[in-house]
Amino acid sequence: MKVTLAQTAPKLNRSNLNDVITLVKKHSEDSDLIVFPELALSGYLLQDKLHEDAWREEELAQLCKLSENIDIAVGAAMRDGELFRNTALYFSQGKLLSKHIKVHLPNYGMFEEARYFEGGDHFEAFMLKEKKVVLLVCEDLWHESVHKELIGLNPDLIIVLVASPARGFNESGLSIEEKWYKIVQTVAKETQAKLLFVNRVGFEDGLGFWGGSCALNEEGVIIEKLPYFKSLTKTITL
Numbered sequence: 001m002k003v004t005l006a007q008t009a010p011k012l013n014r015s016n017l018n019d020v021i022t023l024v025k026k027h028s029e030d031s032d033l034i035v036f037p038e039l040a041l042s043g044y045l046l047q048d049k050l051h052e053d054a055w056r057e058e059e060l061a062q063l064c065k066l067s068e069n070i071d072i073a074v075g076a077a078m079r080d081g082e083l084f085r086n087t088a089l090y091f092s093q094g095k096l097l098s099k100h101i102k103v104h105l106p107n108y109g110m111f112e113e114a115r116y117f118e119g120g121d122h123f124e125a126f127m128l129k130e131k132k133v134v135l136l137v138c139e140d141l142w143h144e145s146v147h148k149e150l151i152g153l154n155p156d157l158i159i160v161l162v163a164s165p166a167r168g169f170n171e172s173g174l175s176i177e178e179k180w181y182k183i184v185q186t187v188a189k190e191t192q193a194k195l196l197f198v199n200r201v202g203f204e205d206g207l208g209f210w211g212g213s214c215a216l217n218e219e220g221v222i223i224e225k226l227p228y229f230k231s232l233t234k235t236i237t238l
Helices: 016-027 045-052 057-066 140-141 144-153 173-191
Strands: 001-005 034-037 071-080 081-092 095-101 127-130 131-137 157-162 194-199 200-206 207-210 214-216 221-227 234-237
Touching: 001 016, 001 214, 016 034, 016 057, 016 207, 045 071, 045 207, 057 071, 057 081, 057 095, 071 157, 081 131, 081 157, 095 131, 131 140, 131 144, 140 144, 140 157, 140 173, 140 221, 144 173, 144 207, 157 173, 173 194, 173 214, 221 234
Parallel strands: 001 034, 034 071, 131 157, 157 194
Antiparallel strands: 001 234, 071 081, 081 095, 127 131, 194 214, 200 207, 214 221
């Protein structure tokens, strides 16, 4: 399976859809799946801009059409009436095959997602060519209760869409990177599943996002890692 990790730098406006479409088209001939970060269609610090910029499913028909040639996993702020949800979307075979609403919304320090988003309430797996896949969004993976649920779901592939700001600089690098890699390695080993971790880059209102997207095998070994702070795509064999 050819997978493209799209470590992008979303902007706080709707132009992200055109950027995503451009990358999808670029890799539609050389990849089976392209994975974008959390809120890649929206930007992270939307706050009250949600009322203007959040997406409705029917507005993403172009991604449905493009998924006839390549599967697409992408994060977006989605609107349902007057509710807004931080959502991971999976498009395949010309349709929105699955979506996951972020369950654990951080509401501490620099984060105030619970103020703007309505959280989800469950985790589920979906079937993709006889393989079982689970989508998660960022903070979801920081909870041990979720790890237990993942073990029960018994997936073949876990896809984690992330918007993690850089923090905790030390002599060996970023402490947040160390924490994240420990988590994803633990989860891959616990579930014996391949895992894709796709984190964004770029800056928003004083927050810098570090990237470091990676792919892991079933033993929790990182088989590919992208650099810090650089917007790029990388196609790998998973």
